[in-house]
Amino acid sequence: MSHFPTHPDLRFLTRRQFFGRCALGLGGIALASMLKERELFGASAPTSQNPMAPKPPQFPAKAKNIIYLFMAGGPSQLELFDYKPRLKELNGQPIPDSFIEGKRFAFMGTSHGTRLLGTRREFKQRGKSGMWVSEMFPHTASIVDDVSFVTSCATNLFNHAPAKLFMNTGSGQFGRPSMGSWVTYGIGSESENLPASSCCKAVRAARVAAR
Secondary structure (H helix, E strand, O other): OOOOOOOHHHHHOOOHHHHHHHHHHHHHHHHHHHHHHHOOOOOOOOOOOOOOOOOOOOOOOOOOOOOOOOOOOOOOOHOOOOOHHHHOOOOOOEOOOOOOOOOOOOOOOOOOOOOOOOOOOOEEEOOOOOOOEOOOOOOHHOOHEEEEEOOOOOOOOOHHHHHHHHHHHOOOOOOOOOOOHHHHHHOOOOOOOOOHHHHHHHHHHHHHHHO
């Protein structure tokens, strides 16, 4: 007796369809990647070359290395360099109606409370630029004129999950490639073991599986 469900969609699935659907298609991506690594999918030599291998950029590189740190769970910018004196002044007070009227904010309903929370850190203006930096960055405060601070970015996504997606992909929805994906797509990667961009490799593997 078969232990598989008798749903008609499953009874008539081919192996290729099964791997393409299982785990939202990740099975097909993983299988295609393994077949590609072992040269088992019957492709010719030119086709089997790694499309993600390192290649020269379109323009001569001016930077030798770029370190991108996305620290989920790190201190808020309100505690570091985005000084909000008005927020500190209103600390502990209810959010003004003019700010939330006609809008919906997660975790800001009456059951959760709507009191403002200002910083507890001391801020001072530093360097010739007069950049506000908190006491948490004593070394950074001494080199602010050599650092670029981008404070013009704004979005209406503030919950953790969609905000993290937006920060890395420019969209609050799943499925969009990250900055690392585009970089790897454009100039390749020196390592197959350290995933510079799983999204980009997934796209490449999916294309192989579709052949």
